[in-house]
Amino acid sequence: MDFVSALTVFVLAIFVGFEIITKVPPTLHTPLMSGSNAISGISLVGAVLSAGGALAAGDTAFSILGMQLSLANILGFVAVVFATLNVVGGFLVTHRMLGMFKRKD
């Protein structure tokens, strides 16, 4: 993706975000925050690519538990832990919160 396409996607998505979120009622502001927060854990995709990438030609290899790892692999691994924590914890706690919102009947 070239820069202009990426920027186009970015700007349009911000507008979509504004349009949708302004309709969220104050009652749901906390679940909105924790749910959108879980979505921002999408950096998990990038983390997975770094953690599992093959050693490149110029890489310094570290030997850990019998695996030949690059610095990018190790950083990626920690990023996978953090991002997964964000994603799994975020969606789960949002679900738990939303389960409590009931109507009068």
Add this chain to the structure above:
Amino acid sequence: MSPEMVNIAYLIASVLFIFGLKGLTHPRTAVRGNFLGALGMLLAVVVTLIQGNLSFTLIFAGILVGSAIGVLLATKIEMTAMPQLVAVFNGFGGAASVLVAGAELSNTFSEPGLQTAVAIVLSGLIGAVTFWGSMVAFGKLQGIKMVPDQPVRYPGEQIVKVLLLLGSLALGAVVIGDYTAVSSYWWLVLAASVLGVLLVIAIGGADMPVVVALLNSYSGLAAAATGFVLSNSVLIVAGSLVGASGLILTNIMCKAMNRSLANVLFGGFGAVQTTSSADDVYGGKVKSTSPDELAMLLDGASRVVIVPGYGMAVAQAQHAVRDLYNILEANGITVEFAIHPVAGRMPGHMNVLLAEADIPYDKLIEMDAINPTMQQVDIAIVLGANDVVNPLARTDPESPIAGMPIIDVDKARTVIVIKRSLSPGFAGIPNPLFAAENALMLFGDGKKMMQESVTALKEG
């Protein structure tokens, strides 16, 4: 999978995120919305995994560890600890962006394009501010001693922050100019980390709703920046959706206090001289009452409005409030809850606590909707709220809260204020409501006073 197929899957994931957020616009569709968001995430990750050339050992180990911690935190934590949990999750998203950008930089062996280089710097900068800002917010909300709830202020603090930002940008310029300067990237992350700590430590507890919303926005922007690094559409879309969402919440919170974002972040209360002392306002005019008397008053009422504040969360009084609500409704009295947008420590904090106590959400009324009907309210009960019901906001243009929209409880026929003492709220000013003709103070712990009132109602 071909790159086209991968990108189409990412497109579907992006659409799922949009539908997910759209679902969150109504309590009836919110559970499904959250589910759609999770489905989009699953799709994006699975597609990334199977596109080939990845070794799975580290990835699965990481996912396993992260899931275990995430599940544990999300299921075990008390609802009252929700603001700090949201802050923690948020921070880890930011940290992931820092690490991914760092990994990408250390794995770059030929001149990257300007887009990639700039995006790496931005991911590191925004991500580090998000992580450390969120950790400090967590400390403040959790009440950790090392991190005081009060704003931490010192001479020249704004200069220190500006210097840190300029230093970070200078280090960023080095990285952009020379992609082999990997150590400059980590120095940049360090400077941004200190900046994140200093930015949030200068903000007081009651301004946390703004901070939490703003950090939420940053974590999205950090993810979007990482998307620019990897030229990955789903990261850009998801990141900018969250960035927009956080910005809107931040804006709503600022408006609800009639303050600018700059004032919340860099100004704050405390500098303004109060125009009247507590003695002038309260001297001999404050009337106190008892739970028995409150029960008698409630017996004769037909419409009651309860205004909760952070004090309700501190006293864990939400279940006792539910008991009062149930007994009043059973006696045919209309009970509603008036919610100020910045009541509590995060956007929507009061709503979550009351929902946990099984109060139906259609009984929670927004400030703008309930204010015009306040004159028809027989009894308004203020439970652990202070600044958000202070009439000085309307009457005193010199007051630090001048122009802040408040819940007009003073217009109700009788106001009962449940509070431990006459101590001021976060804004540090006395509240003339407590000395008003139609106001009665019920001094004591919120939960205990609620329980005693319920007992008195049952006996009467």
